[in-house]
Amino acid sequence: MRLNGEISSGEEEEEVVVVEKSEAGTTPFLGQNVVVGYALTAKKKKSFLQPNFIALARSKGIYFVAIDLSKPLQEQGPFDVVLHKLLGEEWREIIEDFRQKHPDVIVLDAPDAIQHLHNRQSMLQDVVDLNLSECNGKVGIPRQLVITKEKDPSTIPYEVTKAGLKLPLVAKPLVVDGSAKSHELFLAYDEFSLSELEPPLVLQEFVNHGGLLFKIYIVGESIKVVRRFSLPNISKHELSKVSGVYRFPRVSCAAASADDADLDPSIAEHPPRPLLERLAKELRHRLGLRLFNVDMIREYGTKDVFYVIDINYFPGYGKMPDYEHTFTDFLLSLVQNKYKKKLTA
Numbered sequence: 001m002r003l004n005g006e007i008s009s010g011e012e013e014e015e016v017v018v019v020e021k022s023e024a025g026t027t028p029f030l031g032q033n034v035v036v037g038y039a040l041t042a043k044k045k046k047s048f049l050q051p052n053f054i055a056l057a058r059s060k061g062i063y064f065v066a067i068d069l070s071k072p073l074q075e076q077g078p079f080d081v082v083l084h085k086l087l088g089e090e091w092r093e094i095i096e097d098f099r100q101k102h103p104d105v106i107v108l109d110a111p112d113a114i115q116h117l118h119n120r121q122s123m124l125q126d127v128v129d130l131n132l133s134e135c136n137g138k139v140g141i142p143r144q145l146v147i148t149k150e151k152d153p154s155t156i157p158y159e160v161t162k163a164g165l166k167l168p169l170v171a172k173p174l175v176v177d178g179s180a181k182s183h184e185l186f187l188a189y190d191e192f193s194l195s196e197l198e199p200p201l202v203l204q205e206f207v208n209h210g211g212l213l214f215k216i217y218i219v220g221e222s223i224k225v226v227r228r229f230s231l232p233n234i235s236k237h238e239l240s241k242v243s244g245v246y247r248f249p250r251v252s253c254a255a256a257s258a259d260d261a262d263l264d265p266s267i268a269e270h271p272p273r274p275l276l277e278r279l280a281k282e283l284r285h286r287l288g289l290r291l292f293n294v295d296m297i298r299e300y301g302t303k304d305v306f307y308v309i310d311i312n313y314f315p316g317y318g319k320m321p322d323y324e325h326t327f328t329d330f331l332l333s334l335v336q337n338k339y340k341k342k343l344t345a
């Protein structure tokens with residue numbers, strides 16, 4: 001059978017190789033290859049579709065095909081799986097329409113579920129609703145306040161006092177749309193300087209956590225935790241001496257992992273596995289997503305009080321150790337499960 005569209009190695013932007021399905025490498029199950037259509041930004045494609053991953057996947061019969069955005073999606077494929085992370089309402093409608101018309105294709109993930117993570121208030125709501133008792137720890141979110149677009153920035157100090165938020169605060173753009181601006185964060189040492197910032201914002205209490213953050217990567221049922229450097233503790237003394245709002249860089253997004261650093265074990269010890277498993281399972285379920293990561297911090301001075309501060313859809317998996325194997329296994333299991341279901345139906 002001839003496939004419509006290109007089979008791209010992902011290494012060269014313009015490469016177009018059309019293969020016969022029957023010729024396309026080893027057969028992972030039932031003599032079928034797996035065709036994964038992808039619609040990713042150039043940056044994401046570069047970080048995710050690395051040559052090692054493409055080669056490993058290909059050896060298992062998984063082929064990545066670039067979706068051509070200048071052509072109707074309906075005319076492309078056939079795909080077994082569609083992977084996507086693109087911005088904008090237009091794409092959202094295209095992929096939702098495709099999902100409706102092709103229930104057989106596994107779309108990672110549903111656009112409405114992804115949209116839920118594009119707002120820093122709704123993204124954490126499911127964590128608030130969780131009740132993770134008897135899991136060797138507690139998981140919550142920092143106290144936070146939403147400042148809507150309509151709010152006059154001069155009223156922010158009053159709103160902060162009224163809500164009883166404790167300084168310092170982290171000010172984050174409310175909407176996360178993938179733009180660099182949506183990752184421009186500020187530390188506020190006093191409430192008055194917050195009037196300089198432009199709503200809509202989320203103002204979140206800063207939680208001391210010893211300068212270390214846990215990134216919990218979820219790929220279907222798999223969970224991988226990496227440690228990253230984060231913002232250092234802010235002492236009461238520092239708080240009493242400093243005022244103003246300060247922009248800070250994307251500290252924890254750096255590829256450098258803190259896993260090999262010589263760290264205080266009370267700060268660096270991983271969150272308990274049962275807690276992570278429950279958290280991941282619940283969030284997968286409640287969010288309706290299979291590809292995301294969770295930024296989690298341990299409150300400084302505690303053993304088991306954790307806060308989720310951020311959840312990202314289709315994060316930088318290229319930075320996750322051994323992501324090539326994790327993803328290859330995940331893609332195969334998705335398709336195998338689909339066929340098993342078909343056979344037993």
Ligand SMILES: Nc1ncnc2c1ncn2[C@@H]1O[C@H](COP(=O)(O)OP(=O)(O)OP(=O)(O)O)[C@@H](O)[C@H]1O
Pocket residue numbers: 142170172176182183184185204205206207208209213229230231250251252253295309310312
């Ligand atoms: N409430 C908080 N208390 C302490 N530190 C925080 C808090 N919120 C954010 N940080 C620090 O700021 C960093 C960036 O915050 P956050 O993860 O919310 O932003 P982001 O732009 O969504 O990041 P990402 O690149 O992971 O998408 C965190 O990784 C952490 O180091």
Ligand SMILES: O=P(O)(O)O[C@H]1[C@H](O)[C@H](O)[C@H](OP(=O)(O)O)[C@@H](OP(=O)(O)O)[C@@H]1O
Pocket residue numbers: 043044047176177178179215252253254293312313314315316317319
């Ligand atoms: O360190 P991670 O894997 O968390 O870095 C991610 C980041 O958390 C966000 O998911 C970014 O996506 P956007 O929110 O859309 O900006 C990722 O950027 P991307 O360009 O790779 O999608 C970061 O890698």
Ligand SMILES: [Mg+2]
Pocket residue numbers: 252295310311
């Ligand atoms: Mg983050």
Ligand SMILES: [Mg+2]
Pocket residue numbers: 176310311312
């Ligand atoms: Mg984020």
